[in-house]
Amino acid sequence: MDQVFSVEIVISNKPQARDPEGETIERDLIHKLGFQSVKEVRSGKLLTVKVEASSEIEAKNKILLMCDDLRLYNPVAHSVNLRVRA
Amino acid sequence: MKVAVIQFPGSNCDRDTLHVLRNVLGLDANLIWHNDFKDTSYDAAILPGGFSFGDHLRAGIIAAHSPATDIIRKMAEDGKPVLGICNGFQILIEAGLIPGALLRNSTLKFVCKWIDLRVESCSTAFSCSFERNSQLRMPIAHNEGRFFADDEALDRLVAEGMVVMTYAHENPTGTSRRIAAISNKDGNVVGMMPHPERASDHILGGTNGLKVFESMLEWARC
Numbered sequence: 001m002d003q004v005f006s007v008e009i010v011i012s013n014k015p016q017a018r019d020p021e022g023e024t025i026e027r028d029l030i031h032k033l034g035f036q037s038v039k040e041v042r043s044g045k046l047l048t049v050k051v052e053a054s055s056e057i058e059a060k061n062k063i064l065l066m067c068d069d070l071r072l073y074n075p076v077a078h079s080v081n082l083r084v085r086a
Numbered sequence: 087m088k089v090a091v092i093q094f095p096g097s098n099c100d101r102d103t104l105h106v107l108r109n110v111l112g113l114d115a116n117l118i119w120h121n122d123f124k125d126t127s128y129d130a131a132i133l134p135g136g137f138s139f140g141d142h143l144r145a146g147i148i149a150a151h152s153p154a155t156d157i158i159r160k161m162a163e164d165g166k167p168v169l170g171i172c173n174g175f176q177i178l179i180e181a182g183l184i185p186g187a188l189l190r191n192s193t194l195k196f197v198c199k200w201i202d203l204r205v206e207s208c209s210t211a212f213s214c215s216f217e218r219n220s221q222l223r224m225p226i227a228h229n230e231g232r233f234f235a236d237d238e239a240l241d242r243l244v245a246e247g248m249v250v251m252t253y254a255h256e257n258p259t260g261t262s263r264r265i266a267a268i269s270n271k272d273g274n275v276v277g278m279m280p281h282p283e284r285a286s287d288h289i290l291g292g293t294n295g296l297k298v299f300e301s302m303l304e305w306a307r308c
Contacts, residue, residue, distance in 0.1 A: 013189065017234050018260070020192045045143075071147065071180065077187035077234045 002052045005059035008083040011073045012044030019043055047072070056084045087306055089115040090128040092158070094149045099135035099171060099283060106286040107132075111299055120154040130167040130211075130302055131158055133174030135227070135281060145188065145230045146176030155181050167211035167302045168275045172228055175267075175277030184268050184277045185243070186235040191228070192260025198227040200291070202254035203266055203280060207247045210273035211305040215297045221254050222294035224280035226266075231279040233265040243268065250276055274305070 013019045019042050026041035053059035060082050067073060073080045089107050093100045100117055107115035118125075139148035149155070155177070162168050162183050170178035178184045191197060200223055205216040216222070235243065240262055243249055251267035259279075267278035282295030 016236060017187070017189060018192060020190065020194050020260070024194060070151065071182075072143065074144070074180065074187045076185070076236075076239075077189055 002054055003086070004050050005053055005056060006085040007049050007051055007059055007063045008085070009047040009049065009063065009067060009072065010044050010081045010083070011047075011078050012042055012081075013077055014079050017077045056086065060084050087113055087129045087303060088127065089113055089302075090123065090125075090131045091115060091117050092120050092123055092131060092133050092154050093117055094120045094136070094138035094152065094154075094177075096138045096140055097134050097136035097173070099173075099281065102281075103132055103134045103171070103283040106283045106296070106299060110286055110296065111303070113303075118154075120149065120152045123154040123157050126157065126160070128161070128166075129306060130169075131161055133158070133168075133170040133177050134283070135172030135174060138173055138177065141173075141230075144180065146173060146178075146180040149173075149177045150180035150182075159183065162270065162275045165272060165274050167305055169212050169298070169302070170275075170277040171281055171283065172226075172231075172279055175279055176230060178275065178277040183275050184270055185239065185248075186233055186268060188230050188279075189232040189234050190230050191232050191258070193258070196227070196229040197231070197258045198225070199258070200225050200285075201256070201258065201280065203251045204254040206249045206252055207269065207273075209247055210250050210269040210276050210301070212269075212276040212278070212298050212301045213250050213267075214308075215301040215304050222285075222297070223292055224282055224285040224295050226258070226280050228259075228279055231259045231261060231266075233261045233268065233279075235262060246271060247273075251278060251280070 282298035285295030
């Protein structure tokens with residue numbers, strides 16, 4: 001029987017694509033105010049979706065397919081990471 | 087020549103573009119709401135600048151899934167001239183009609199200024215009236231205009247003559263290799279961040295942009 005799963009979609013720039021927002025947060029906020037132990041900040045976009053599926057794996061696969069089909073990220077510059085919650 | 091200017095919710099350079107096509111160049115041009123664009127008799131299409139669908143998720147991505155984009159894709163395949171200006175360029179990229187990505191400016195600032203450009207390729211529907219390496223001045227006004235592709239892809243774009251225009255003296259957005267305009271392989275589809283429609287009438291401070299539209303006419307004659 002289908003359950004509703006909550007899936008977090010995190011879209012961020014690939015390592016080779018500069019992320020000026022993350023760089024600014026790191027340089028002008030985190031390092032400036034003393035948190036030198038932080039070595040990197042990358043910003044991104046978070047979408048939380050609720051999806052009906054029979055299992056966590058199916059929920060993840062459905063959303064991954066949707067991300068690819070609708071091009072929710074541009075594969076030239078972005079990577080996408082999914083986290084599923086029951 | 088019959089030209090379609092496609093309006094999306096949030097387009098705001100549509101009427102400027104129509105003015106240049108109709109009143110400056112005397113063309114048969116129409117504004118068409120994106121959901122109503124079904125007429126396949128148009129010879130060329132222009133996706134104007136603006137903030138289609140509020141730039142939500144990513145500039146151009148929602149408009150790229152509009153039914154109008156299917157017609158635009160067919161026109162592109164048929165070799166008809168298709169121009170995307172600013173947000174229109176972002177739409178063409180997100181529709182996959184032009185390779186690459188347009189990311190947020192490296193300065194994190196909306197850049198709005200006149201800028202010098204260099205013509206890198208005259209083999210496209212929107213640059214064939216220029217001479218290669220000639221310079222021109224047009225305004226830019228955008229927040230997401232940093233063209234990005236990996237080095238291998240950039241080398242290929244340069245080698246295949248798909249880089250249409252670059253910023254001549256400065257790089258206000260951190261765009262890869264100063265790229266300001268890109269075409270598809272066949273040269274009939276072009277996306278550009280600068281606004282030729284804002285540089286096509288003396289009252290606006292310059293007319294260099296007119297040649298972008300005149301190229302479209304010359305391309306159609308060839």
